[in-house]
Amino acid sequence: MGKTAWKLAPGQWVRLRSGGGLLGKFGRITSIDEGGLIYIETDGCKEVATVREDFRVIRSRLAPHAWFPMRKTLPYGRYNCPDGSVVLHNRDYQPLARISPSGSVSTCLTSERIHYDSQEWFWGSATGMASPWRSDAVFKMCVEIMNDPVVFLRSVPEMS
Secondary structure, three states: OOOOOOOOOOOOEEEEOOOOOOOOOEEEEEEEOOOOOEEEEEOOOOOEEEOHHHEEEOOOOOOOOOHHHHHHHOOOEEEEOOOOOEEEEOOOOOEEEEEOOOOOEEEOOOOOOOOOOEEEEOOEOOOOEOOOOOOHHHHHHHHHHHHOHHHHHHHOHHHO
């Protein structure tokens, strides 16, 4: 008896095959176009176009590890805006929260377009620090930033 063919659908978790040149080990199907390209969000990039041979479907509907929710909810960096405010953004560069020059914090819509003068990162290749799903220390730092971003940003001289 042969293997069961899986009908692909957005939301399914996949394990990427090695040697395909794709970034990451796991992914989630985000969409499938009419031409047969399958778009996957991975633990290594926001979204990539693939073909069926690039991955295998993970049968469990549970996320393989915590990277995906962390990628969306923890801060990756900050935008320094012309009005003096700071906007924290996630790994996909979607805004999470705005800190005004007076220190008030407000949430942002992920679709909000942010105009900024400069940008800094809390972790990743620009800083030499591992991702929060691979480092307890970085995870703790990200949680501290989200718990009290004003205090955190003032405590780091190069970020104030």
